[in-house]
Amino acid sequence: MQRTLGRQERKSKNRNVYYSKRCPTCVAARRYEDQEPHSDRRSHQCPDHRVSPKERLNMLLGRDRTIFVKKIGLASFLSLEEPAKQRLQDQINILVNYWRAAAIKSQAFAAYYILDLLDAHRELPLIIFSQDFFYACIQLVHGDTITSSNSKLPRESMIRCYQEYTEHCRASLLTNVPAHKHALAYLAEQSATILVNSITENFEHRTIHFFCLKLQNAAQDLTKKNAETTACYIYDSMNDPTSPPEWPSSIDRSDLFNSAMDDLRQLFANVPKPINSRPTVPMLYERKLPTGGREC
């Protein structure tokens, strides 16, 4: 639930409110509202929303489904006569090679940009977790200008950083293939998903693991189970310091322990907090603890 709310908040904060294109269906029906900006019927803002293939699958089969993939070579898959078959295969191979090059170059620059901000102790903007950010990276590695009208995009700083990146890394530009723009838009969406999955979705688990290691370093005699329980406690108490959860009674709270916990709280003082304060970590650990009991 917390993750779903977090995803919704991230999407809403990153939403481009300055669409250059207005939904033609709504404009034709004279119902387009500036408060609900959208560019076409694919948007959920559109009253006449057109469901995507993924949404249709969810409606027909539900979200809780298993997907099986059967691998089949391109040559066997295509039921075309020659020379059309070879021509299509060649085009697909060209697209795959181009897509891979665009993915490597744009993601390498995105990583450089993010590391550059961290190096300068600057806050990472939320927009880096969006398709707009990665599409802008793709445009830069082509030597193009950033066309997105999303005002949340740090356009100037990205351009400045790209110039520095090309000088440091001697990165060559990618040649634009206009016919494959739709594939690049999909690549940008995929790149944003990869970043979200590798950072925000794993944040809770990694943070608790980090706390465990720090606590075990500070108090050598602490068992792994007690370190996990305490790590859960610290994580939850950071979410809402005004009403901290109950201290796990099975663990002695020594001065050394208190100071280790204060250090961790200080270290994470500026990290954004979850958007609701309902403790989810103890529930996670309920499933992991061998006794099945809740100790947080």
Ligand SMILES: [Zn+2]
């Ligand atoms: Zn519309």
